[in-house]
Amino acid sequence: MDERARARVPPLYRRCRIIDEMVRERRESVALYFALVFIAAWAWWLLAGAITPADPMSQGARQLLFLPGTFAPGIVAIIITARARGRAGVGELLARLFIWRVDIRFYVFALAYMAGIKLAAAVAHRAVTGDWPAFGAEPVYFLFIAAVFSAPFQAGEEIGWRGYALPRLASSMGLGRASVLLGLIWALWHLPLFYIAGTPNAGQSLPLYTLGVTALSVAMAWLYTRTGGSVLLVMLMHAAVNNTTGIVPSGSVTTANPWEWAASLTGWLTTGLLWIGAIYFLVRMSREGSQRQSGLGTGTALSA
Helix, strand or coil, X not given: CCXXXXXXXXXXXXXXXXXXXXXXXXXXXXXXXXXXXXXXHHHHHHHHHCCCCCCHXXXXXXXXXXXXXXXXXXXXXXXHHHHHHHHHHXXXXXXXXXXXXXXXXXXXXXXXXXXXXXXXXXXXXXXXXCCCCCCCCCCHHHHHHHHHHHHHHHHHHHHHHHHHHHHHHHHHHCXXXXXXXHHHHHHHHCHHHHCCCCCCCCCCCHHHHHHHHHHHHHHHHHHHHHCCCCHHHHHHHHHHHXXXXXHCCCCCCCCCCCCCCCCCHHHHHHHHHHHHHHHHHHHHHHHHHHHHHCCCCCCCCCCC
16 A cells, blocks of 8 residues: 555554454464474474383483474564564563562462462362371472472473463463463373373373363463562462472373373362353453553563
């Protein structure tokens, strides 16, 4: 469109067209992002799964091949951002790793949320069966220390999931729906690991796992927005989830078919409690949506 023709287009219509183009561009970029993340991660994981860990050396090689796939969400986000927005865009994306000046209650939430869910599941188990479930053997303080020290390793995922994908999804569909969709995608991303022997996901129920991960995605999206877009805090929460589930293990129910709904009572109670929390956060997101969405840009931090 030349300048004369552009001048004849009403200003409001031009603004709407620009907004539509921006939203479409974000959708296309995030779709490409997810496609590349799945291709990269699944390729590395399937290659690792093809190695039979017959000796320590092959076992070590197998573990090394899993790492690039695990870090794929963050790596792909950096590459796409670099190509689209250059060094400045990458700088803005990585700056979210250093948003640490937030209220102390958000650090407590990040560290204690999953532990609280697990302890509540233990109480519910006692109320339902009259017996306490099995508790983990590791000292609780050790699990929290492990969460803090393992948090930096979650950057490989969280730069991508929360730092890159969540703001782009939320800009077109709202934070609540974006957090649910991202949770479903996040869970499906783990699919090959359910078929590879020796991985933590092998023998688990994929449907139940998907429910739990999606509920956690909602809670992490809430934390991300409340901390001004801090990837650091969701990294801490991700690490705490990985480490503190052992406070009350979900049990040893395994299945050869990952699509079966196979889980212990503790596992079902944990998932149910996670969704009670998720519904609470979704209601809060809905009420605060108009206020929050104004800060959900792809390059600016969110206001807490």
